[in-house]
Amino acid sequence: MNITLWIITAILALLFLAAGSMKLAQPKAKLAAAGQGWVEDFSDDTVKRIGTVEILGAVGLILPALLNIATFLVPAAATGLALLMAGAAITHARRNEKPNVIINIVLGILAAGVAVARFGPFSF
Template identity: 40%
Template structure:
């Protein structure tokens, strides 16, 4: 893995640890100002999504860092590409046009896939 991967993947992992932890520990009332879609989503799904985000962040960093199953890093990055694709769809179906963050995260995850595969 190169230096660029560690910078991009590290920033992406930090974001997802933060966002995932919020989804796991905060109530829907506390999440609503940041995430309007929580009203349309069961709380169990919001919690599961948060756990997936935290695990994906770990998957970006831990495998290449330890050298154990480093192929999990690009798989985690692909997972984030798919996650953000779904997030954009959820926002647009709910008449929420604030997708700039999602598009940025999608691009960052795509770059992370590219860097992780060494293309």
């Protein structure tokens, strides 16, 4: 089970690192033109903050466990990312973006699963 959790955690970290980097690197107008219409509902600063939270969450999923320092941060980061995905699902649902809602729900469930497992029977 530990290997499965590491695989899920690594996939989540890569996805959130990529998504966060995209939000930090590209201007809001370019994100909107690329199909990320939800950015129209938020300020530039908020979009950048969301990207920063995603990157910090990705780092928090992996780095504490690899270094064996403050490993409680792994499930804490997973919990934060699950909550972020809940907010994202609500935002996309309000905009009637059903494919994005499904992606947010799947990522949120995976992050919540990592949080429960790492807080519980498979902690470090």
